Amino acid sequence: MAQCVNEEISYVTNNYIAPSTVQVPEKDVNEIRFTYKYLDVPIMFQQEGKISGKSSSAWLNDEDYNILQTFLLLNCEVFEPYESMFEDYMMDNHPNITSNDMTRAKDEKFAMWCKDYINNASKSFEFPLWMLEFVQGPKHQITSWRMYYSRGYHYHTQSHGQNKKTMNFGVCVPGTTETEYFGLIEEIFMIEYHGVVGLKAMIFKCHWFNINQRIRRHPSGNVDVCPQMHYDKYDPFILPEQCDQV
Numbered sequence: 001m002a003q004c005v006n007e008e009i010s011y012v013t014n015n016y017i018a019p020s021t022v023q024v025p026e027k028d029v030n031e032i033r034f035t036y037k038y039l040d041v042p043i044m045f046q047q048e049g050k051i052s053g054k055s056s057s058a059w060l061n062d063e064d065y066n067i068l069q070t071f072l073l074l075n076c077e078v079f080e081p082y083e084s085m086f087e088d089y090m091m092d093n094h095p096n097i098t099s100n101d102m103t104r105a106k107d108e109k110f111a112m113w114c115k116d117y118i119n120n121a122s123k124s125f126e127f128p129l130w131m132l133e134f135v136q137g138p139k140h141q142i143t144s145w146r147m148y149y150s151r152g153y154h155y156h157t158q159s160h161g162q163n164k165k166t167m168n169f170g171v172c173v174p175g176t177t178e179t180e181y182f183g184l185i186e187e188i189f190m191i192e193y194h195g196v197v198g199l200k201a202m203i204f205k206c207h208w209f210n211i212n213q214r215i216r217r218h219p220s221g222n223v224d225v226c227p228q229m230h231y232d233k234y235d236p237f238i239l240p241e242q243c244d245q246v
Contacts, residue, residue: 044201064237138199144187
């Protein structure tokens with residue numbers, strides 16, 4: 001079924017409607033604005049900002065591909081009911097599953113479960129086209145830049161900004177509790193999805209630190225984090241809208 005959906009999306013794209021494109025205004029060749037002809041596309045895919053520096057292409061490896069798709073699904077409000085359904089599915093099949101095992105199951109299986117579930121359910125129910133394209137996963141090829149401007153912040157990758165007077169590659173992300181996560185931007189890139197809708201998103205790939213150890217807050221608001229205390233879990237991706245610069 002998944003193959004059929006992919007083929008159908010590709011056929012319609014190639015023969016009827018071109019996917020959405022990155023709008024580049026003539027007055028500012030670095031400005032990007034992701035807009036779509038379909039009004040029900042989630043806000044997480046409707047980003048505005050400015051890219052700077054020479055672009056380059058790369059390919060996501062299998063691990064990053066699955067982690068990124070899982071991250072985006074879990075951060076999309078429309079898929080919150082499906083997360084609960086997945087948890088019920090796992091508990092039905094593994095009644096004694098622990099919270100740690102549930103988290104691990106989501107990391108490893110949620111993206112594929114969503115894809116299979118939506119593809120199978122689409123035989124009997126109608127889904128928004130963006131959902132059908134979203135669950136198939138993004139293209140493996142990505143386009144990256146060294147700088148990105150968004151929400152008044154001027155972000156750099158660490159490799160580009162580490163020798164500059166002003167360091168613009170530190171970020172802070174609020175957690176679900178009072179915890180904050182601090183990290184360094186390693187990559188800034190855009191992902192794209194196949195299909196008529198042509199979903200796109202800017203992504204930061206970050207190196208995170210364990211803030212439970214050796215953290216010091218200054219009266220000025222600055223935070224010192226020990227660079228040797230790495231965050232154990234490999235969960236590097238974040239949307240630019242979810243973080244602040246530090």
